[in-house]
Amino acid sequence: MPLNKEIQPGDNDELTRERLQATFDTQQMAAALWGSDLARKRRELAKKVDKLTVLHDSKDMSFMTREEKLSENARKVVQMFAHVADIVEDPSDDAEMFHLSSNAIGHEGHPFGVHFVMFIPALKAQADDEQREKWLMPALGLQLIGTYAQTELGHGTNLRALETMATFDKATDEFVIHTPTVTALKWWPGSLGKSSNHAVVSANLIIDGKSYGHHNFMVQIRDENTHKPLKGITVGDIGPKMAYNASDNGFLGFDHHRIPRRNMLMRHAKVDKNGVYTKPPHAKIGYSAMVHVRSVMIGHQGMFLGSASTIAIRYSLVRRQGEIKEGSGEVKILDYQTQQHRLFPQLARAYVFMFAGKEVRELYQKVLSDMEKGETTLLADLHALTSGLKSVVTHLCVAGMEQCRMACGGHGYSRASGIPEIWGVAVGGCTYEGENMVMLLQLARYLMKAVKETKKGKSLGRLVDYLLLPQDRHSLIGRVPQGEYGPHLAAFEHIARRQIFKVADELTKLQDKGMSKEIAWQKKAVELQRAARLHTRFYLAACFHRKVQSVVDGRIREALADLYHLHLNYELLDMVNYALEDAYLKADQVDFIREDMYRLLETIRPNAISLVDAFEFSDRELRSVLGRRDGHVYENLYKWAKESELNRADVLPYFDKYLKPMMLAARQRSNI
Numbered sequence: 038m039p040l041n042k043e044i045q046p047g048d049n050d051e052l053t054r055e056r057l058q059a060t061f062d063t064q065q066m067a068a069a070l071w072g073s074d075l076a077r078k079r080r081e082l083a084k085k086v087d088k089l090t091v092l093h094d095s096k097d098m099s100f101m102t103r104e105e106k107l108s109e110n111a112r113k114v115v116q117m118f119a120h121v122a123d124i125v126e127d128p129s130d131d132a133e134m135f136h137l138s139s140n141a142i143g144h145e146g147h148p149f150g151v152h153f154v155m156f157i158p159a160l161k162a163q164a165d166d167e168q169r170e171k172w173l174m175p176a177l178g179l180q181l182i183g184t185y186a187q188t189e190l191g192h193g194t195n196l197r198a199l200e201t202m203a204t205f206d207k208a209t210d211e212f213v214i215h216t217p218t219v220t221a222l223k224w225w226p227g228s229l230g231k232s233s234n235h236a237v238v239s240a241n242l243i244i245d246g247k248s249y250g251h252h253n254f255m256v257q258i259r260d261e262n263t264h265k266p267l268k269g270i271t272v273g274d275i276g277p278k279m280a281y282n283a284s285d286n287g288f289l290g291f292d293h294h295r296i297p298r299r300n301m302l303m304r305h306a307k308v309d310k311n312g313v314y315t316k317p318p319h320a321k322i323g324y325s326a327m328v329h330v331r332s333v334m335i336g337h338q339g340m341f342l343g344s345a346s347t348i349a350i351r352y353s354l355v356r357r358q359g360e361i362k363e364g365s366g367e368v369k370i371l372d373y374q375t376q377q378h379r380l381f382p383q384l385a386r387a388y389v390f391m392f393a394g395k396e397v398r399e400l401y402q403k404v405l406s407d408m409e410k411g412e413t414t415l416l417a418d419l420h421a422l423t424s425g426l427k428s429v430v431t432h433l434c435v436a437g438m439e440q441c442r443m444a445c446g447g448h449g450y451s452r453a454s455g456i457p458e459i460w461g462v463a464v465g466g467c468t469y470e471g472e473n474m475v476m477l478l479q480l481a482r483y484l485m486k487a488v489k490e491t492k493k494g495k496s497l498g499r500l501v502d503y504l505l506l507p508q509d510r511h512s513l514i515g516r517v518p519q520g521e522y523g524p525h526l527a528a529f530e531h532i533a534r535r536q537i538f539k540v541a542d543e544l545t546k547l548q549d550k551g552m553s554k555e556i557a558w559q560k561k562a563v564e565l566q567r568a569a570r571l572h573t574r575f576y577l578a579a580c581f582h583r584k585v586q587s588v589v590d591g592r593i594r595e596a597l598a599d600l601y602h603l604h605l606n607y608e609l610l611d612m613v614n615y616a617l618e619d620a621y622l623k624a625d626q627v628d629f630i631r632e633d634m635y636r637l638l639e640t641i642r643p644n645a646i647s648l649v650d651a652f653e654f655s656d657r658e659l660r661s662v663l664g665r666r667d668g669h670v671y672e673n674l675y676k677w678a679k680e681s682e683l684n685r686a687d688v689l690p691y692f693d694k695y696l697k698p699m700m701l702a703a704r705q706r707s708n709i
């Protein structure tokens with residue numbers, strides 16, 4: 038059977054020649070990336086969106102004001118829901134819906150952004166059956182628009198310091214929601230500023246003067262018809278951001294606003310009409326909406342990096358600049374070793390982040406169904422895993438996307454490349470859902486506990502059982518037959534284990550000298566977050582290994598294995614200092630890794646375009662002139678620039694208002 042190589046009439050010949058070199062079928066690779074069912078659904082929904090003009094951007098969002106962006110995406114999201122049954126197979130499938138929204142709306146935000154990603158997951162996990170009936174059904178049916186209001190102006194990370202109060206009034210069977218200070222204003226919630234009419238609000242539960250810590254409450258904030266804020270509520274937009282400007286992230290304040298007692302989400306924690314409080318089965322069960330987002334972010338971030346890699350690699354196959362051999366003509370910039378070294382490792386990361394995203398979603402689903410039954414044993418593992426992955430993946434994603442942008446030279450800096458917007462959205466991920474450094478320290482806590490268990494000969498679980506294994510003194514990289522990569526993965530494991538035990542020992546020594554646990558932790562915090570990063574990078578490499586092993590088709594497995602081996606080499610070099618510290622690796626082994634990496638860049642080069650085609654991003658979804666599938670970049674860049682709002686007239690008013698009078702005056706002065 039001929040291999041599918043995504044060639045279409047009208048494509049740039051350069052790209053067609055590139056595509057013909059592929060050693061594998063791109064649709065099969067897409068199935069490996071997304072899962073075969075989702076890959077098929079993505080392909081079909083992209084075709085349907087192409088035909089539905091009401092879902093198309095009315096103009097490039099780069100040329101819109103914020104208000105136009107909000108209005109444009111509100112229009113599209115409403116059209117998207119109106120046509121959803123004709124486009125997707127299963128509207129309750131988050132992944133399918135995400136791809137529909139990615140095609141039709143893009144990533145700059147829309148009024149239902151947080152509604153689906155946090156508000157509904159919070160209700161699913163924390164509302165009891167009666168409350169689900171009351172709010173979840175209307176929320177799923179789009180009768181209301183919700184947001185998740187937790188962060189305050191003064192505190193986002195330290196949830197124990199949140200100031201919003203929910204004081205129980207036994208006499209009326211109500212909670213009084215109040216914002217006592219300016220720092221207690223809710224700040225940042227997506228779609229809060231202008232769009233939402235309901236919010237899940239985190240507030241300190243106070244009963245008879247005693248605080249029980251923050252809990253989640255359902256609060257209606259705007260009238261459903263007039264959309265005006267309800268009495269006692271102040272709400273608005275927090276202003277423009279680095280990116281994500283079609284989202285109205287907002288502020289929210291309460292002036293003794295009353296809600297019924299039953300508006301506290303009571304699946305786990307409860308307050309009865311006498312003010313008797315029932316504790317949840319796990320202290321952090323109310324954090325489930327955050328864990329949900331962290332778990333979906335991994336795959337989404339992989340997709341963002343995949344988009345940037347697609348743009349940069351396709352463009353690098355169209356762009357010619359300079360000669361390698363004098364007189365033999367200008368080469369495609371992807372033929373430079375430096376360009377390959379810049380881009381292929383990012384492509385490999387995008388792949389592994391997507392694989393890890395799938396694994397972590399499976400664990401999340403398991404924990405969610407356990408929680409339904411009141412079972413919370415795996416919650417700590419999931420929290421640790423998602424905290425580490427969220428931090429490492431977002432950090433490497435934005436570093437990788439920046440490489441992609443620079444690899445496109447000047448045109449990468451133009452919004453026409455599409456990279457600035459996805460970069461801006463992805464970089465937000467380093468902050469939202471738990472600032473990266475803070476989340477790494479959460480994983481470090483878990484790892485330090487795991488070390489304690491290990492010392493008793495026990496393991497905390499599958500994620501950390503490698504800590505029980507003995508350390509090898511020397512790596513076997515380059516000492517076993519060429520083509521064996523087991524020692525590479527073993528090196529990731531060694532580096533992570535060594536750093537984890539090293540910092541654990543250092544903490545013990547400081548405490549043995551009389552230092553408190555907390556101060557010792559502070560003295561070693563940088564080393565602790567390094568341990569968390571190394572553990573996560575080992576997890577990612579092992580995940581890539583699992584994926585390659587699971588692929589049945591030989592051609593796909595071989596092409597994926599090239600990316601996997603590149604990933605092992607590149608990431609090991611990135612953290613090689615850890616392996617040199619204890620002479621686990623010797624200088625000749627580091628040279629071996631480098632040479633093998635350069636060899637792999639050459640091996641991957643002919644497959645480059647098909648490896649990015651395999652993401653199957655439609656042009657509509659990519660929103661990039663440089664990354665166009667057909668490769669017709671230059672004529673379309675020119676067309677795009679002509680759309681600039683500055684080109685609406687040859688002379689703009691500011692010339693007559695400011696520059697002309699200044700130049701006239703200068704000329705007059707010089708004539709005197």
Ligand SMILES: CCCCC/C=C\C/C=C\C/C=C\CCC(=O)SCCNC(=O)CCNC(=O)[C@H](O)C(C)(C)COP(=O)(O)OP(=O)(O)OC[C@H]1O[C@@H](n2cnc3c(N)ncnc32)[C@H](O)[C@@H]1OP(=O)(O)O
Nearest residue numbers: 193194195196197321324334337416417420469470471482
């Ligand atoms: C999905 C996006 C798609 C792409 C679309 C594009 C753009 C999207 C744009 C916007 C994104 C949308 C949403 C973003 C929304 C938000 O940002 S919502 C706000 C998120 N806020 C945070 O994440 C706050 C971070 N802070 C915390 O999570 C916590 O405060 C803390 C740092 C974890 C500490 O909590 P605290 O209660 O003070 O902890 P304490 O010291 O009391 O206890 C620590 C123990 O608790 C364990 N633990 C903590 N969290 C969890 C958890 N979730 N599950 C299980 N266990 C948890 C922790 O491990 C400690 O356990 P020990 O046994 O004591 O070690």
Ligand SMILES: Cc1cc2nc3c(=O)[nH]c(=O)nc-3n(C[C@H](O)[C@H](O)[C@H](O)COP(=O)(O)OP(=O)(O)OC[C@H]3O[C@@H](n4cnc5c(N)ncnc54)[C@H](O)[C@@H]3O)c2cc1C
Nearest residue numbers: 185186187188192193194225226227465468469470471474
């Ligand atoms: C695009 C975007 C969308 C968002 N959407 C929402 C939303 O829908 N709902 C919502 O409630 N919130 C939302 N947020 C808020 C977001 O969750 C918080 O900004 C985030 O959790 C970080 O908290 P912070 O702003 O308080 O940062 P800070 O905690 O003030 O961080 C500042 C610095 O202090 C350091 N730091 C803080 N605490 C510690 C510690 N314990 N140890 C070591 N270092 C520390 C951090 O590492 C960081 O370097 C959003 C934010 C963004 C950017």
